[in-house]
Amino acid sequence: MNKKLFALLSLLAIASFVIAACGAPAATEAPAAAGDQVEVFSWWTGGGEAAGLDAMIAVFNGANPDIEFVNSAVAGGAGTNARAVLATRLQSGEPPDSWQGHAGQELIGTYVAGGQIQPLNDLYEAEGWLEVMPETLIPLISSDGNIYSVPVNIHRANVLWYNPALLEANGVEVPTNMDEWFAAMDTLEAAGVQPLALGEQWTKMHLLETVLLSTLGADAYNGLWDGTTDWGSAEVTTALENYVKVLGYANEDSASLSWQDASKLVANGDAAFNVMGDWADGYFSGDTAGNNLGLTPGEGYGWAPVPGTAGVFQFLSDSFVLAVGAPHPDAATAWLKVAGSKEGQEAFNPVKGSICARTDCDTSLFGAYLQTAMEDWSKDTVVGSLTHGVVANDSWKTEIDTALGAFIADSNIETFQSALVAACTSSGPCK
Amino acid sequence: MSKDKDRILNILLVSPSILAVFIFVYAFIGWSVRVSLSKWKGLTADYTWNGINNYLDLFRDQRFQVDIRNTLIFTGVFVIGSIVLGFILAVMLDQGLKGEGFFRSLFLFPMAISFIVTGVVWRWLMNPATGARTSGLNLLFSYLGLDFLENAWHTTPTWGMAAIALAAIWQMSGYTMALYLAGLRAIPVELREAAQIDGANELQVYRYIMLPLLSPVTLSALIILGHISLKVFDLIIAIAGKQYALDVPAIYMWQVTFDGLFYGKGAAIGILLLISVAVLIIPYIRFTLRTETEQ
Numbered sequence A: 001m002n003k004k005l006f007a008l009l010s011l012l013a014i015a016s017f018v019i020a021a022c023g024a025p026a027a028t029e030a031p032a033a034a035g036d037q038v039e040v041f042s043w044w045t046g047g048g049e050a051a052g053l054d055a056m057i058a059v060f061n062g063a064n065p066d067i068e069f070v071n072s073a074v075a076g077g078a079g080t081n082a083r084a085v086l087a088t089r090l091q092s093g094e095p096p097d098s099w100q101g102h103a104g105q106e107l108i109g110t111y112v113a114g115g116q117i118q119p120l121n122d123l124y125e126a127e128g129w130l131e132v133m134p135e136t137l138i139p140l141i142s143s144d145g146n147i148y149s150v151p152v153n154i155h156r157a158n159v160l161w162y163n164p165a166l167l168e169a170n171g172v173e174v175p176t177n178m179d180e181w182f183a184a185m186d187t188l189e190a191a192g193v194q195p196l197a198l199g200e201q202w203t204k205m206h207l208l209e210t211v212l213l214s215t216l217g218a219d220a221y222n223g224l225w226d227g228t229t230d231w232g233s234a235e236v237t238t239a240l241e242n243y244v245k246v247l248g249y250a251n252e253d254s255a256s257l258s259w260q261d262a263s264k265l266v267a268n269g270d271a272a273f274n275v276m277g278d279w280a281d282g283y284f285s286g287d288t289a290g291n292n293l294g295l296t297p298g299e300g301y302g303w304a305p306v307p308g309t310a311g312v313f314q315f316l317s318d319s320f321v322l323a324v325g326a327p328h329p330d331a332a333t334a335w336l337k338v339a340g341s342k343e344g345q346e347a348f349n350p351v352k353g354s355i356c357a358r359t360d361c362d363t364s365l366f367g368a369y370l371q372t373a374m375e376d377w378s379k380d381t382v383v384g385s386l387t388h389g390v391v392a393n394d395s396w397k398t399e400i401d402t403a404l405g406a407f408i409a410d411s412n413i414e415t416f417q418s419a420l421v422a423a424c425t426s427s428g429p430c431k
Numbered sequence B: 001m002s003k004d005k006d007r008i009l010n011i012l013l014v015s016p017s018i019l020a021v022f023i024f025v026y027a028f029i030g031w032s033v034r035v036s037l038s039k040w041k042g043l044t045a046d047y048t049w050n051g052i053n054n055y056l057d058l059f060r061d062q063r064f065q066v067d068i069r070n071t072l073i074f075t076g077v078f079v080i081g082s083i084v085l086g087f088i089l090a091v092m093l094d095q096g097l098k099g100e101g102f103f104r105s106l107f108l109f110p111m112a113i114s115f116i117v118t119g120v121v122w123r124w125l126m127n128p129a130t131g132a133r134t135s136g137l138n139l140l141f142s143y144l145g146l147d148f149l150e151n152a153w154h155t156t157p158t159w160g161m162a163a164i165a166l167a168a169i170w171q172m173s174g175y176t177m178a179l180y181l182a183g184l185r186a187i188p189v190e191l192r193e194a195a196q197i198d199g200a201n202e203l204q205v206y207r208y209i210m211l212p213l214l215s216p217v218t219l220s221a222l223i224i225l226g227h228i229s230l231k232v233f234d235l236i237i238a239i240a241g242k243q244y245a246l247d248v249p250a251i252y253m254w255q256v257t258f259d260g261l262f263y264g265k266g267a268a269i270g271i272l273l274l275i276s277v278a279v280l281i282i283p284y285i286r287f288t289l290r291t292e293t294e295q
Helices: A002-033 A047-063 A077-091 A105-112 A121-127 A164-169 A178-190 A201-226 A234-247 A259-267 A279-285 A329-340 A342-352 A368-379 A394-410 A413-427 B002-036 B053-060 B062-093 B100-112 B115-125 B136-143 B160-186 B189-197 B202-213 B215-230 B234-240 B249-259 B263-294
Strands: A037-042 A068-073 A098-102 A153-156 A159-162 A194-196 A271-275 A302-305 A312-316 A318-320 A381-384
Touching: A037 A077, A037 A329, A047 A068, A047 A329, A047 A342, A077 B249, A098 A105, A098 A329, A105 A394, A121 A329, A153 A342, A153 A368, A159 A164, A159 A259, A159 A279, A178 A194, A178 A201, A178 A234, A178 A271, A201 A234, A201 A271, A201 A312, A201 A381, A201 A394, A234 A413, A259 A271, A259 A279, A279 A368, A312 A368, A318 A329, A329 A342, A394 A413, A394 B062, A394 B249, B002 B263, B053 B062, B053 B263, B062 B100, B062 B160, B062 B215, B062 B249, B100 B160, B115 B136, B115 B160, B115 B234, B160 B215, B160 B234, B189 B202, B202 B215, B215 B263, B249 B263
Parallel strands: A037 A068, A037 A098, A194 A271, A312 A381
Antiparallel strands: A098 A318, A153 A312, A159 A271, A159 A302
């Protein structure tokens, strides 16, 4: 009986191997056509993002008719799902040829540190990209002298959006520094106007990084991320005090609002100011059929750098990388060439609602806000965004996020600052 | 001989699933335990021995303490609320109501909806905005002149989790109702009649006859609701997103693992969740097995 059982179980095991073996050739068939396709992984599955990607794919297909483009986009806001899928694929040794990530430490501190992406210095030199991308951008996407990604677009994080009619009705000028901003918000509050619209937790981190930048200035802000500015210093304390003060002007139901909800408060005249990245421009001015607000730039809504940050462009950027062990390296390089080209970026950005990472794109393709952003991008000091992956790697950002969450709950500056110091020691450059 | 054949066939039929369960459940639990005892942080696997430090860190972690507090509040409100409401509904339906079938489906229906959908609807219902932007339940209360009931719902710092538990009660109380209704129907009519002849009033019948006889049902409901509550993730994500104040272990596990790449710490949270569910489930399974063997 036992022998019989054993025999049967062995048979079963053998059968499963046979089935597995039958499956294998089918799986290897696809890579047999190596060089003829490129798999690109992203989280652009909806709205302007997907449309922009399609426009860039069209440029790619035009230039490389013999390469098949495999679009492996995974849905999910800000890539939360996509990144989990990507991490799984990388751990099982099956990288896509190229994938999308936020330029900066999200890529460098995570994937470069994990040995997953290749340097692109040769490509930068061959394509002459060093001449057309801002000088201050290159160090932010480099590590140990190697450049690791091709930015296709640029968004600005430090933008203050406001309702021009509300400001005018209350005799308030657009503030240019922190003190003016506080004074303006006091005036508005006294007049019964909600001074600041704010949304869920990540938008609070977004606000925090702009207040840090405004209070510390560009150099000291950059120092936070390379270890030269002390997180425990009095300047950071001042910045956190400013931050608490700004939070005091915000709506009480912020925790239940998305960034669109918060922007809408400004558009409807329910609040005067909102700090958000410049994708808000697409929401303000985009047509109402696509669930946007359809406002006229400069009339229905206005914009300025976050008070105290004029002349500084706090950026984030979507960029593409070349995987270590990419199954189709040549096709992947062809894709990256398109992503970095003037033609590719001009096709992508007006649709996505961002500006080119290159400084030589045709301004006339873009809307009113984006034209001012392009002008600033070509001359401002460039610093990176925390919330959007430029200055801190994923681990560090998660620790800051946790500390921020506790701070929002208890408003204790001392505990918050010591948690920020601890986060810099455990995941950042502070030793 | 034919009995032996049957046995072989039986074993043959269940062995693939036993093998699959062994690999995909137990082997992976073992692997997760190993990861939770490692220093793995970042994309590349790192099995360097870290002892129980990940666990110790968690218990020192302020956020994890918030998580435990939140889970306790949620579990308490959700489990007690669903059981009490479910019982009341069952007793009401048990009175021989006309159109009972309709009401039964009506109350049971929310269970067919996923927690994500419930969450989206309740996110709107519990909109905490005030003034001109008031909507959802707060607006309803103000129409009805019940202004004192208007509140900030899940954005209240201490009791926010209790507000979210309301949505979960809405979804699951129909299920406990069904359990209790089945239990009530299983109680022989003679017992009730005997009690009534002995002079018990309706309340006493429920208190001294029905409730004790329904205790196995209550236990089942406790177990099922309890483990749902310990693992809650989707409902909270849909209502509140990832926010510290409304954090629970499952959300922390996701964030720490996939956003922060602290695989060791994430695995430790996972194992703690498993233990907490096991503490609830294992005695129940033993109890059920024992009663089944007795029968």
